[in-house]
Amino acid sequence: MSEEIFDLIVIGAGPGGYVAAIRGAQLGMKVAVVEKRGSMGGVCLNEGCIPSKALLDSSELYHLAKDRFAAHGIEVQPPTLNLGQMMARKEDVVKKLTDGIAFLFKKNKIVSFLGTATLLSPENGTHRVEVKGEETKVVSGKKVIIATGSEAVQIPALPFDGESVVSAREALSFPAVPEHLLVVGGGYIGLELGSVWLRLGAKVTVVELLPRLVAGSDGQVAEALLRSLKKQGMTFMLGGKVAGVEKKDGKLVARVEAEGGTTEISCDKVLVAVGRRPLTAGLNLEGLGIAMDGSRIRVDADYATNVAGIYAIGDLVAGPMLAHKAMEEGAVCVERMHGEPSQVDYGCIPGVCYTWPEAASVGKTEESLKEEGIAYKSGKFSFIANGRAKCMDETEGFVKLLTEAEGGRLLGVHILGPRASDMIAEAVTVMAFGGSGEDIALTVHAHPTLSEVMKEAALDLDKRAIHG
Ligand code: FAD
Numbered sequence: 459m460s461e462e463i464f465d466l467i468v469i470g471a472g473p474g475g476y477v478a479a480i481r482g483a484q485l486g487m488k489v490a491v492v493e494k495r496g497s498m499g500g501v502c503l504n505e506g507c508i509p510s511k512a513l514l515d516s517s518e519l520y521h522l523a524k525d526r527f528a529a530h531g532i533e534v535q536p537p538t539l540n541l542g543q544m545m546a547r548k549e550d551v552v553k554k555l556t557d558g559i560a561f562l563f564k565k566n567k568i569v570s571f572l573g574t575a576t577l578l579s580p581e582n583g584t585h586r587v588e589v590k591g592e593e594t595k596v597v598s599g600k601k602v603i604i605a606t607g608s609e610a611v612q613i614p615a616l617p618f619d620g621e622s623v624v625s626a627r628e629a630l631s632f633p634a635v636p637e638h639l640l641v642v643g644g645g646y647i648g649l650e651l652g653s654v655w656l657r658l659g660a661k662v663t664v665v666e667l668l669p670r671l672v673a674g675s676d677g678q679v680a681e682a683l684l685r686s687l688k689k690q691g692m693t694f695m696l697g698g699k700v701a702g703v704e705k706k707d708g709k710l711v712a713r714v715e716a717e718g719g720t721t722e723i724s725c726d727k728v729l730v731a732v733g734r735r736p737l738t739a740g741l742n743l744e745g746l747g748i749a750m751d752g753s754r755i756r757v758d759a760d761y762a763t764n765v766a767g768i769y770a771i772g773d774l775v776a777g778p779m780l781a782h783k784a785m786e787e788g789a790v791c792v793e794r795m796h797g798e799p800s801q802v803d804y805g806c807i808p809g810v811c812y813t814w815p816e817a818a819s820v821g822k823t824e825e826s827l828k829e830e831g832i833a834y835k836s837g838k839f840s841f842i843a844n845g846r847a848k849c850m851d852e853t854e855g856f857v858k859l860l861t862e863a864e865g866g867r868l869l870g871v872h873i874l875g876p877r878a879s880d881m882i883a884e885a886v887t888v889m890a891f892g893g894s895g896e897d898i899a900l901t902v903h904a905h906p907t908l909s910e911v912m913k914e915a916a917l918d919l920d921k922r923a924i925h926g
Contacts, residue, residue, distance in 0.1 A: 464490040466792070467587050467599035469575040469741070472500020474772030474784030475605030476559050482792045483566035490597050491568055492575040492589050498559035499552075501607050501773075502781040505627045508555055510650050512548040513630065514812050517657035520544075529851060539658060545631060571597055575606075577742045577768070585767055601767045603791060604741065604755065605784070608734040608773035615702045616642065616730050622710055623703060626651060629729045636660045638725040640712050642700050644671040646811040648731035649687065653813050656692055663693040663723060665700050665714055672811055676823040676872035678858065683817050683874055686854055695721075703728055736774045751776065759801070761791040769795075783807050806890045810879040815855045818878035820886050821870030822860060833863035837895060837919035839926055841875045844914075845906035852876035857915040859885075859895050866894035866919070877908055884912055895919045 465487035468475045475491060476498060482489045497504055523537040563570055573591025580586065585602045589595050610625035612618055618625055629639075629651045635658045641648040644666030656662040664671075671680045671694075684694065698716040705711075712723045736753050748763045749756045755763060755770040762769050771791050772784030786802045793800040811817040827834045840856040841847040855875030861868050871885035888897055898916035903909045917923040 461598055463584055464488050464569070464597065464599035466490070466601050466603065466795075467492065467585065467597055468603045468605060469587065470500060470605035470607055470772075471498040471559065471570070472605060472607045472772060472784060473502045473781040474607070474788040475500065475603065476562075476788070477785040478603050478605060478771060478788035478792050479568050480562055480566050481789045482795075483568050485792060485796045487792070487796075489566075489568045490571060490599060491563065492571045492573065492587060492597065494572070494574040494591075496572070497553075497556040498563065498570075499556040500605075502784075503552060503556050503559070505630060507781050509548050509552055509630045510626070510647075510654070511812060512551045513544070513654045514650060514814075516544045516547065517654045518814055521657040526851065539635070541633075541635065541658070548630070571595070574740065576740060577602070577604075577746055579746065580767070601769065601795060603761075603788075604738075604763075604768065604770040604774060605772045605788065606737045606741065606774060607784075608779055609737045610730070611733045611735050613642070613700075613730055613732060616700060616728065618730065622705070622726075623728045623730060626729070626731060629655075629727070632727065636725070636727040638663070638723075638727075640665065640700070640710075640723055640725040640728045641731060642728060643731040643733070644668070644694070644696070645731060645733070646672060646809075648729065649683075649811060649813050651729060651731065652692060653687070653690075656690060661693070662691075663695065663725070665695045665698045665712075667697070667699055669697045671696075672817065674823075675809070675811070675817065676819055676858065676870075677825055678856075679817050679819065679872045679874045682855060683811070683813065683815070686815060686874075687813065700728070734773065734779055738774065760794045761787060777804060778807060778809060780807065780809065803890055806886050808882045808886050810882065812879060815852070815875045816878035817872075817874050818882035819870070819872040820882055821868070821889055823870060823872065824858075824860060827860060827869065832869070834869060835861050835863050835866075835895070835919050837861075837915045837917070837923075839911050839914035839918050839923055841908070841911055843925045844908060844911050846908050846910070847876060849906065850876060857881070857911045859898070859912075859915045859919060861895040861919060866896050868893055868895055868898070871912075873912075875908070875911065881909060881912060884909060 466482045466489045468479045468491045471493035571589045573589040576588045578586040587597045638661040641652045641664045652662045698714045701713045703712045714721045771787035773779040790800040808820040837859045842853040847853045858872045860870040895916045903913045914923045
């Protein structure tokens with residue numbers, strides 16, 4: 459029997475890989491996916507976006523029941539935490555979604571191979587991928603997309619031990635609420651997981667090397683988020699560095715170096731969330747001569763590497779390490795193989811920090827506009843003056859719009875507030891269509907909704923906000 463040759467082999471079934479595979483099948487390609495973990499969906503579904511949001515939603519409900527219901531006239535016995543049930547619900551959400559991807563693969567006649575992939579040298583113009591699973595086999599294909607994603611960065615002074623000093627993976631499944639969780643890194647992963655455990659009763663201290671939170675985000679948003687999280691009880695040591703951790707009398711003692719000297723912090727868990735790096739080990743990229751840009755795979759506008767027929771997408775290649783960026787690249791990469799002129803609009807990729815209030819942004823920050831010497835106008839409006847936010851008792855935060863000084867084209871939008879993650883979609887759409895602040899100001903927004911804050915911020919560009 460002649461060997462089956464796939465049109466496309468996708469390595470990794472994360473958001474980049476699974477979308478590429480499904481889009482490829484929709485376009486008529488015979489697709490195989492190689493995935494080494496037992497379930498589909500990659501980091502995002504199994505140990506990233508989804509379980510973290512499931513826990514953020516559950517812990518937010520717990521906090522509301524404990525501290526906020528009474529103001530709405532709802533009197534409940536002080537709620538008690540059933541952490542086991544909360545974790546079981548999270549696992550259930552993850553399972554339903556990962557099973558959903560497996561179902562979509564079947565529906566689209568995508569063949570899955572379970573095992574670790576290594577690229578072999580091509581033979582007669584056909585790419586070959588060795589899959590080491592229960593048995594070892596070789597899968598052949600005309601084209602290969604590498605979508606193996608990323609892994610947590612480890613600090614030499616704080617090696618992961620899977621129990622006390624951990625990455626996000628373990629912090630999504632602590633068996634009990636830690637007494638004191640030390641979070642190393644004030645980026646979105648550290649703040650989200652810090653928020654989960656804070657709401658569930660832990661003392662949480664965040665140590666961040668920079669003098670601010672969420673590097674690269676709008677400075678005013680970062681400052682307001684810091685104030686809000688402090689008010690919620692989170693402790694911060696900005697401009698500090700965790701130099702090491704040791705065990706003393708059954709506790710962990712972390713040494714934090716800051717300007718004023720070294721402080722010792724006693725805690726029982728350390729979450730290291732200082733970033734992620736591309737996961738390329740074992741793929742044999744060097745063997746095939748695939749060119750890199752530092753730790754990322756170098757690709758062109760087609761997501762093609764320097765080796766004909768081999769492509770790369772998602773966390774492996776340049777750009778923000780975000781699931782929706784990986785998904786877009788997955789679809790666009792395959793559509794371009796198919797001859798379609800698709801592209802990802804890298805200027806319009808939203809970023810969200812799912813704390814409460816949420817921080818969401820798209821496009822340029824004021825800091826980057828100043829650095830680039832671009833003349834801009836700014837319009838800002840606070841949730842405090844919004845009727846719906848008052849009804850919800852969620853009045854913290856603001857929307858800030860940045861537009862070209864001349865012409866008014868929307869350049870960036872930054873939100874701190876309730877459901878900022880959903881609100882940012884309007885800004886992304888207007889920016890993607892090259893729209894202006896005036897386009898938002900002229901658009902009817904339903905009343906009473908949080909989205910009216912976006913309209914008022916647009917009106918504020920010309921100092922004509924109605925309720926401000
Ligand atoms: P991945 O999702 O990393 O998938 C790669 C897959 O490849 C994995 O399943 C892996 O097992 C497999 N693989 C690796 N090597 C091999 C091999 N040699 N052979 C076979 N299979 C292999 N992003 C957001 O946009 N929103 C969020 O809210 C968000 N929250 C996050 C929360 C946490 C705690 C973390 C850790 C990340 C979060 N992210 C979020 C980031 C997001 O998860 C990643 O950007 C996204 O998963 C990248 O997708 P990907 O397809 O490039 O790779």
